[in-house]
Amino acid sequence: MMLFVLSAGLNIILGFLGVLNFAHGALFILGAYVTYSVTQMLGDFWLALLIAPLTVGLFGMFIELIFLRPLYKRHHVYTILLTFGLILVIYDIIKIIWGADVKTVVTPPLLTGSFSLFGEIIPLTSVFIILVGGLTAGGLWFLFQKTTFGKILTAISLDREISNALGFNVARRGTLAFGLGALLAGLAGVMGSLKLSIAAGVDAEFLIYSFAIVVIGGVGSFRGTLLASLIVGEMNVLGNVLLPELSMSLIFLLLVVFLTLYPRGMFGREIEQMHVPIVPYLSNLANVFRKLSATQLSLFSSLAAVVLLALVPLALPKYWTYLMAEVMVFALFAISFNVLFGFTGMLSFGQASIFGAGAYSISLMLIHVTGNWWLAFAVSLLVSTGVTVIIGLMSIHRSEIYFGMLTMAFAMLFYSIIYKWNSLTGGADGLSGIPSPVLKFGFTEVEILSPVANYYFILVVVALCYFILRVIMNSPFGQVLLAIRENPIRTEFQGLPVKKYKFIAFVIAGVFTGVAGALFAPLAGTIDALASHWSKSGEPIFMSLIGGISTLIGPGVGTLFYYVLHSYIVSITEYWQLVMGSILILVVMVFPMGITGYAKKFILSLKAS
Amino acid sequence: MDILQIQNVTMSFGKMNALHEVDCAVAPHELVAVIGPNGAGKTTFFNVITGKYKPTQGQVFFKGERIDGLTRSAIINKGIGRSFQVVNLFPDLTVAANVRIGVLAHQKQTLRLFKNVNKMPEVDQEVRRILNLVHLTPEADLVAATLSHGDQKCLEMGMALTNHPELLLLDEPTAGMGPEETRQAIELIKDIWNKTGVTIVFTEHDLDMVFSISTRVLVLQSGRLIADGSVEEIRRDPKVKEAYLGEEA
């Protein structure tokens, strides 16, 4: 029932504002922390039941008013990224206020104890949670079916423009709707505080289940959310008893099935989506772009960058050699992600699965099967490409926000398999002792042991991949991808089956993502399940946006910037999440063109004047 | 043989019939206007032909081959070009690049991954030919979104010509244009029609324009085809007068 309350809030926000609120879990845990404080300071849990949801609700309205409202006119990826940034900020605010240690709420006297029913011992807290859940369901039903306020909200979500013209203040009611959603997250936090140890991060699992519930139940339908919460809750309980290895995966499998076959869920409606350009439009300078090719950075400067990178081990301390090797691997990850995102207009949350597939398969090959790097690499490439093809074939039929959710569902499914498949993957601990590559060139063997050798090896591979991608983006095929990004429907009317090209783009990006994964594992020497967690797919998005999504090299620049900044911030403050989160929010709201985007604009304006 | 045949097509959305048992045919090299009051079903008529909707009932034939139910891109590749009422371009690409997508598609070059798109002389030549045809040569390197509305509409037409269509469907080619732009657009359509020998079907709200260039006029009202004939016949048809001026109360 706690899941129901949480999901109902998520559903309101998604259905009414079209915002996929990743910060919903953070609001939930915030509610639990407020409950903790109120019970500590005032000694009264019941007061917390009132105060916590209201506090979180008000905080939600503040977020909507300040951060989200200016973004509605832009592509939905920006609101998603903003809520991503908010997670980091909220986590650190929690850390500042409540510290990093785990909290527990003292169960109020009225709810301590239990009774037995049909031989089962049922704690009173469970009864309480079911009661609150039931009351919430009843309250929401009443609100949306019986009150004018609720019906007006429905009317607005059906047609914003006409609602506005008929005298409803749509923007203000949007703030209220977000507040209501956040309030429910806070209420779920109160409920959760009775059962859980409170710590930032425990919410992630619930957030994911909530996404699954909202999609399976259907956007805009509380009936569906209620039913889906019960199904997911039961599957979780039963699964844990019967098939503990597979229970998580089964839920995500169900989610994948729904998104593929019934994207409206059991009772929902389609989310209203408008097609807006991902790349913010550069109107005032647009005509300076003489031949607007995919790769503005000239061949010369690319080569210069390679030469500079080749000098790193000679010029900088050893620490930098390792850091830069990692930067290059993740730059390749981000660049190949951005081939989908910035160049084709497809926001995929599934790239971490592909990265993970590449990393795990090469690790397993090197540990168990062969010392021959070429063979291991070839097998790894085959595996990651296989994963890509599967995700791609299932996902490309959906567009925009549904594509994002479907790839995310795949990422969760894949993560849950890696996490639970202990015998093969080492589960949460992962694999360690992954040997360094040994390269066979004809009869000579080169073992790449030293960090410097490893660095150069990675530089060669990444540079090669970059130049191949560059050529592809300058090809007729690359032009078609740009056309799809700009206007998929018109592309169809130019005689091009868009899905086919999207699929090929997905596979190309996947191959290079897999290469990045295969480079990463031997470099790090260890790999754990987190590397394939869906939230890892958020990193390349962040890096792409910082670096600039309209250039091929942008995400690479963003990666470098991210790593350097990250290592600097970590060295000066423990609240690095707050700083990084704020930077992300700032970039999303004020500098959406990213570093290379503004650099390009600057150079062009110099040329123009 | 007729190039386009619409047989008994009905298109319903819920309870509403946007098209009701429409039957008509277009012969090669006609210049046919489809007119009617707002909401008469003109755009739906185009959308059914180009595969946006599958008709609820009835069939569409292009050169004797049934095309209803095919995907948009498959229909386009049979030899139909289409422009849109609301400007529908690749806004952030240059004018030349906008045209080039269709040219690449027509020359079956779009799966070439390792060829530099800027080094394809046959493609460039074709792009230049089309830009010349729609009088946009000087604007070739401008970003499409920065063009004037009239030029954007011309670019629309250019993009519809890239697959060397035998049938060109133009949806409200002069919508949103001032009088001078409208005049130029009419000239352009006539010019294309004469030079390429293409069959054109267009919807239009400007009746002066319709009467000045069409070889035949179809009139839709409330989803029904109420008249089909030459300009003179349509001008005299009392049913058409009624549709435009209202019923005699």
Added chain:
Amino acid sequence: MNELELREVNSYYGKSHILFGVSLDVAQGQVVGLIGRNGAGKSTTLKSIIGIVQPRGGSVSFRGKDICGMPSHRIAKMGVGFVPEDRRVFSDLSVLDNLEIMQNVNPQREGGWTVEKIFDLFPKLAQLRHNRGMDLSGGEQQMVTIARTLMINPAVLLLDEPTEGLAPLIVREIKRLIQEVRKSTTILLAEQNLRFVLDLIDYGYVIDQGRVVLQGTAEELDADEQAKEKYLGV
């Protein structure tokens, strides 16, 4: 003082210039026609009044107060009711809900529209009260959109092509409705159907290519055969 005054209004859709200096007056208690072909600029004029389109030049005033640039919901609350051309009923809500949610937008102490009064005026809707918007026919949807807007008790009603795409029988019904509504409400009626408009209006403006090209009483407009041919006819 006129209920509505438009002076030299210039409006755009994106880059296309749609209205070129449109001026018109709607006096209290009148039905004023805005007549023109498809694409002449009728809808844009109405949208410029209600604020869905923000004019880039000129002024729009309602009861002497400049409303240009205000958000549409405020204009609506002041007493301007807009009935869009493409109907757009709230498809998931019942007919009754479509009406009831409007009753607090701009309530009147006495003499305001109530659901009962609406059902007296539109007996058909009373029968359909529990049907959802999406299950109605085109004509029924048109009635709901008019009724829905009346519920906000507008001083001026902007009607955008209420007969568009409707069968003659329903057109006659809509005409009856307008004749009822005009007793209490000032109306600006956009139409291309000339015959329909002439019976209803006190005064009319003919609009072509975004400009007012002709104005006069119904009789004057009807008498001008040349203009009818040029701007409206076939």
